[in-house]
Amino acid sequence: MQWRVLGSLAAAFALASSTAMAQDFPSKPIRIIVPFPPGGTADIVARVVSDKMSQDLGVALVVExxxxxxxxxxxxxxxxxxxxxxxxxxxxxxxxxxxxxATAPKPLYDPAKDFSYISNIAGMPMLLAAGPSLGSANLSAVIEQAKQKPGRLSFASGGTGGVAHLMGVRFELASGVTLAHIPYRGANPALNDVAGGQVDLIFDALASSQPYLQSGRIHALAVSGEHRLPALPQVPTFAEAGLPTVSTRAWYGLVGPARMDPKVVDRLYTAVKKALETPEVKARLDKLDTEAIGNTPEEYRKQVVDELDGWRRLATSQHIVAD
Structure with missing residues (x-):
């Protein structure tokens, strides 16, 4: 009996302590871990929102x-x-x-179980572009050529099992063509070879492709999203081209470890939402060719779980395993 009482008291104390900590949150600096090098889009997005979030939360947000x-x-x-x-x-x-x-031979973590979801900060369109080897061909002409010469046309991506690679596989399935996949270690070397004519096509994010598009070294064939892009008004969406399942968007969101207190998650979400509503943050995201999203924790979790299920089914059915 005594042990039960002590156990109940300990549980009650732990609950009260946890509640008090959540109510006092935040009381010290917050770390934002970016799993990529400085200077990339993920890093810039983190720094853009952290400045405004810090003002709302009253503590420093340190990007690492x-x-x-x-x-x-x-x-x-x-x-x-x-x-x-x-x-x-x-x-x-x-x-x-x-x-x-979805493509790892032995995944180190499970996105559905190992994280708390705060908000999807921003999304970036993806596109299909062609290099000089295809001249000025449009999407229909490229598909027709690929059907006439199965496996002869090639597409580059930033690596096996990455979003660009899997987007290319979706394109093959939706359009009924077979392409040769040429994986690179990152988007820049892939773009260089497409622009140089060594590879025919590339699936990539708009931001990294933009300098090559503006210089005319490659030209866009189709873009993801529900609407045409202001930066490329003449380029159709995949949906307009009759290939809606190809449309994929890169995104950058905020997460924490699993089992975070819902009140803490909500406090962080509120700070993100406020940051995304400021003209300064909107302007800086526009320069990255990204669109502010700011969905709720519940919406963000559902988005990730649904997308993960789709990627897993694609990887399994097409026997795709990352290097």
Missing amino acids: NRPGGAGGSVGTMEIARAPADGYTIGIATVGTHGTAP
């Missing part, structure tokens, strides 16, 4: 880059293993929480 591992697994694992007190959170992407765990 933790690159390494396949698909950013080193930094992502650090987020998952952190104490669930809200003082260590991080950036998640379609790669870290979608394609990487």
